[in-house]
Amino acid sequence: MRTAVVVGAGIGGLAVAGALARSGWRVTVLEREDRVRAERTALILWPNAVRALDALGLAAGLDAIATPLPDSGVRRPDGQWLVQPRGTSGRGPVIVHREDLYDALVAGLGDQVEIRTGVTVRGVRATERERPSVGDGRTTYEGDLVVAADGIDSAVRRRLAPESTVVSSGCAAWRAVIPWYRVPPLNEGRPVVGETLGAGYRFVAAQLGQRGSSGASTRGGVYWVATAAGAPRPEPPATQLALLRRWFAQWHPPIGDLLAATEPDDLVQQEVRELRPLPREYGFPAGPGGFALLGDAAHAMPHHLGQGACLALEDAATLGSVLREAVPGRPTQEAIAAYSRLRRPRAATVVRQTRRMSAVLQARGRLALRARDAALGTISPRLMGSAATAAAAWKPPV
Numbered sequence: 001m002r003t004a005v006v007v008g009a010g011i012g013g014l015a016v017a018g019a020l021a022r023s024g025w026r027v028t029v030l031e032r033e034d035r036v037r038a039e040r041t042a043l044i045l046w047p048n049a050v051r052a053l054d055a056l057g058l059a060a061g062l063d064a065i066a067t068p069l070p071d072s073g074v075r076r077p078d079g080q081w082l083v084q085p086r087g088t089s090g091r092g093p094v095i096v097h098r099e100d101l102y103d104a105l106v107a108g109l110g111d112q113v114e115i116r117t118g119v120t121v122r123g124v125r126a127t128e129r130e131r132p133s134v135g136d137g138r139t140t141y142e143g144d145l146v147v148a149a150d151g152i153d154s155a156v157r158r159r160l161a162p163e164s165t166v167v168s169s170g171c172a173a174w175r176a177v178i179p180w181y182r183v184p185p186l187n188e189g190r191p192v193v194g195e196t197l198g199a200g201y202r203f204v205a206a207q208l209g210q211r212g213s214s215g216a217s218t219r220g221g222v223y224w225v226a227t228a229a230g231a232p233r234p235e236p237p238a239t240q241l242a243l244l245r246r247w248f249a250q251w252h253p254p255i256g257d258l259l260a261a262t263e264p265d266d267l268v269q270q271e272v273r274e275l276r277p278l279p280r281e282y283g284f285p286a287g288p289g290g291f292a293l294l295g296d297a298a299h300a301m302p303h304h305l306g307q308g309a310c311l312a313l314e315d316a317a318t319l320g321s322v323l324r325e326a327v328p329g330r331p332t333q334e335a336i337a338a339y340s341r342l343r344r345p346r347a348a349t350v351v352r353q354t355r356r357m358s359a360v361l362q363a364r365g366r367l368a369l370r371a372r373d374a375a376l377g378t379i380s381p382r383l384m385g386s387a388a389t390a391a392a393a394w395k396p397p398v
C-alpha cells in the first residue's frame with residue numbers, strides 16, 4: 001500500500017490527508033499539539049476554496065457551516081465610501097468558523113488516516129536512495145511521500161528550501177468572534193459586514209449566521225479582524241483590547257459597539273509574517289517518492305486578501321489529484337514535480353497581489369493617504385477585485 005506522512009494537522013494537512021486516503025494511500029498525520037485544534041476565529045473562503053473543497057469531495061458539508069459574504073464595499077473611518085459596494089455576480093465568498101471547518105475536514109478523513117499528536121518534527125531525511133522520512137528525535141516516520149503542512153515556521157521547509165525565510169509584514173492582527181448572545185442590537189437589524197481603511201489601520205467585520213436562527217454556523221456571531229501597522233503588543237489581552245478601543249474610537253458605527261462587546265478572552269493576537277522569497281520548488285524527489293510543501297509552509301502571506309487557507313485547500317486538491325493513480329517510483333516523483341509546476345506560479349501570483357494590497361493598506365502620511373484614496377477610487381474595481389479575479393482564475397486539475 002502507498003504510504004504518506006503528513007506533518008501538521010492544520011487546514012492544509014487535514015485536507016491533503018483526507019484526499020490521499022480517499023484514493024487509497026495510508027496516511028499518518030504528525031501534529032505537535034496534544035490535540036487537533038482550530039483557533040476560535042473565522043475564515044473567509046473565496047470561490048477558489050469552495051471549488052477546491054468540491055474537488056476534495058467536501059463541498060456538501062460546506063452549506064451547513066458557511067454564511068455568504070455580501071460585497072460590502074470599503075469605507076473610510078468617517079464612514080465615507082472609498083469603494084461603493086458592487087452587486088455580486090455569481091457565487092461570492094463565504095465565511096466559516098474555523099472550528100466548523102476543522103470538524104468537516106476531520107469528518108472527511110475516513111479510517112485510513114492515523115493522527116499522532118504530541119509529535120514535533122525536527123529532523124528530515126532527504127536522500128536519493130532512502131524513502132523520505134521525518135523524525136522527532138525519538139521516532140522516525142517514513143513513507144513514499146512526506147507532505148510538509150507544518151505552517152509558516154515549517155521545520156521541513158527550513159531543511160529543503162533554506163533560501164526562503166520568515167519575515168515580519170510590518171503589522172499585527174487581532175481577531176475575535178463575538179457570540180450572538182453578546183452582540184448588541186446593531187445597525188437596526190441590517191447585516192454587520194464591511195471593511196474600513198484608515199492610516200495604517202484596517203477593520204473588517206462579518207456575520208457568521210443569523211442572530212436567533214439555528215443558522216449556517218453552529219458557532220455563530222460577529223467576526224471581526226483589526227489590523228494595525230507595527231509590532232504585536234506585549235501587554236495582556238485586556239490591555240490590548242483597551243488599546244484597540246482607543247485606536248478605533250472615532251471610527252464609524254458599529255465598530256465601537258463591536259469592540260465594546262468583545263471580551264479579552266475572545267481576542268486572538270498575531271504578528272503578521274510572510275515568506276521571502278518563496279521557496280524555489282514545492283516538490284523534492286527522495287527515494288521512491290519525495291517531499292511536497294503545502295499551505296503556509298509553502299507560501300505564507302499576509303491576510304489582506306484572505307487567500308492563505310484558500311491556497312492551502314487548492315494545494316491539497318492539486319496534490320491529491322496528481323497522486324491519485326501514482327505508484328511509488330518514477331510516477332510518484334513525476335507527480336510531485338507536476339504539483340510543484342502547477343502550484344509555484346499560482347502561489348507567486350497571489351503573493352504579488354497581496355503585496356500590492358499591503359502597500360495600500362499600510363499607506364501612512366497625508367500624501368500617501370490621498371494617493372491611496374485616489375487609487376482606491378479609480379482603480380478600485382481592479383484592485384479590490386483582485387482576490388475575486390485570483391479566485392476565478394483557478395480550477396482544480398482533473
Ligand SMILES: Cc1cc2nc3c(=O)[nH]c(=O)nc-3n(C[C@H](O)[C@H](O)[C@H](O)COP(=O)(O)OP(=O)(O)OC[C@H]3O[C@@H](n4cnc5c(N)ncnc54)[C@H](O)[C@@H]3O)c2cc1C
Pocket residue numbers: 007008009010011012013030031032033042043044045119120121122149150151152153154155173174175225270272294295296297302303305306307308309310311312
Ligand atoms: C489575521 C489572519 C486572518 C486570516 N484570514 C484568512 C481568511 O479569511 N481566509 C484565508 O484563506 N486565510 C486567512 N488567513 C491565513 C490562514 O490562516 C492560513 O493561511 C492557514 O491557516 C494556513 O494553514 P496551514 O494548514 O498551511 O498551516 P497552519 O494552520 O499553521 O497549520 C500547521 C500545523 O502544523 C503544526 N506544526 C507546526 N510545526 C510542526 C512540527 N514541527 N511538527 C509537527 N506539527 C507541526 C501546527 O501545530 C499546526 O497544527 C488569515 C491569517 C491571519 C494571520
